[in-house]
Amino acid sequence: MLSYFQSQGHKVAGCDLDNQAVAYGRGQGVPLTHGSVTDLNLNWTPDIVILSHVVEHFLSPVSDLQDIRRLLDADSRLYVEVPGIKRLSPLSAYYQADFLRQLQNAHNFYFSARSLGNLFRTAMFSVENINEDIRAIFAPADINNIEIRPDYQDALNHLQRLEWYHRYNLHRLGTIPQLAYHPAVLSALKRTGLYPFAKRVHDAFF
Template identity: 35%
Template sequence: MLGERYKYDGRPVVDLTPVQQMVKRQIEDKLDSGRYKTEKVLCAVCGGSSFETLSQKDRFGLPLSAVICRDCGLVQTNPRLDGRSLEEFYHEEFIRMDLSRQKPGREQFVDQYFHGQKIFSYLKAIGILPPKGSFILEVGCSAGGILAFFRDKGYEVSGLDLDEESVRFGVREYRLDLRAGTLAGCSFEKDPDLIIMSHVLEHLSDPNSELSRVRSLLGEKALLYVEVPGIHNLFFNFYDLDFLGYLRITHNYCFSRTTLSNLLLKNGFEVQSIDNRISAICRKGGKNISFQNDYKTAMGYLCRLEVLKKFAFVTPFKIRRFIEGVVCGASKKIGLYGFARSVYRKIINRVEPGQDREQNSDDRQ
């Protein structure tokens, strides 16, 4: 365990809205009554069963353990909700618990749209942006804001998501080609030139099967863009050095650059680019069953983070929030808030691409 505060006591480490408190009680009741069952699983990367417990609860105070695999260093929720429970959770509680929102709306869509801009800029910056007219498929597209940005840039786009309400919203309000379902149940007339999986892999029970399906859709020159929230990226954003605040029931996996690379290599992808944020660009490659063990690096980092959290009174996030407050107040006074916000977004995109989407979600809690 990483410390006393990681022991299960039912208490959340973030402020919960009344909606979240109600949903938390609902989940706890289902766990107590046995309606929600948990299962122990082998490591998704190395198949190992030797785990060390990091935490007995998540940020909401729910009794789900985070463990690290001693053989490859992958951090994961284990035991976790079993397949049937997870399906019901995503249907009934996910959006209200994780995003503190009742229904998909314009605000969520705009966040996604700006996120699409960041992915576009990232691909352009590393010189592998597909040409206009290419077909882009997003797996886990929600209401389709990311795809809307690419459509506005001249791409042909389609998306899939299990959340029927978000899909209906994107189709109805923005006339996007979105479908409710999974890759396993859908087919497309064209092969995608780029598949986007943004904040999807960490939620899946079986990322290997999903990556295998993704791989089967990719041609030799096509690209896969994967983005997940990285455990090494807790300094500058709203997690504010708090690994416990980062853990959540909705994440079956918590990746580092190394463990995500291991998973992608295992599933036959050649990683072209990856960073600690974490955004990765891959192409189809040969399967690689050897992997790098991230256990010592991850444990060393998480232990150092705990010490830093205890003693650092001025953190990068607190400085950022202070500057935001000053700039926001001043720009509102002189009537330039909209301009200041767009400049700020551009700066943040450069400093910390890949995190603004979750940042915005959390800000609403």
């Protein structure tokens, strides 16, 4: 990702705790530091910081985000991607709609849009855009009264709903949208005149 921005004429810098990842990036001509964000020695302010599947690995996320905030100014933005527990919907083929399949021991946290927003507000960032996938944009902010929005019960209800679908094997219905894109299925639907109806059903439920 940094290599692309660099190829477009932008100044870039990155860091990683993995020696092999740093060596590979440097081999591509990308200026990388072996270490954390506190080891970066920048004499410039980045317009955007990209944390793509990074935050879930933090041990002290508020402190780590505050370290990043010190590198930014009011016009800087953070783009963040993390695993989203609500991305798993009962009829989704994503991880077979099974939360246990999504879990891995390298992740210390999993998020909903609301819980990630709570974290970033606590670290003094405002939420500019966020969804349940989760992809989000944050901006540095001076927040006097940090609003924590409870999400425990809603997240629990969502996971229990997934379990209910698995108990009765209803999650297998999630393979239907994949079949809908098979050329033979599309051809048959169009030939019989059922394609417009099937498309409305697909769009309504999947």
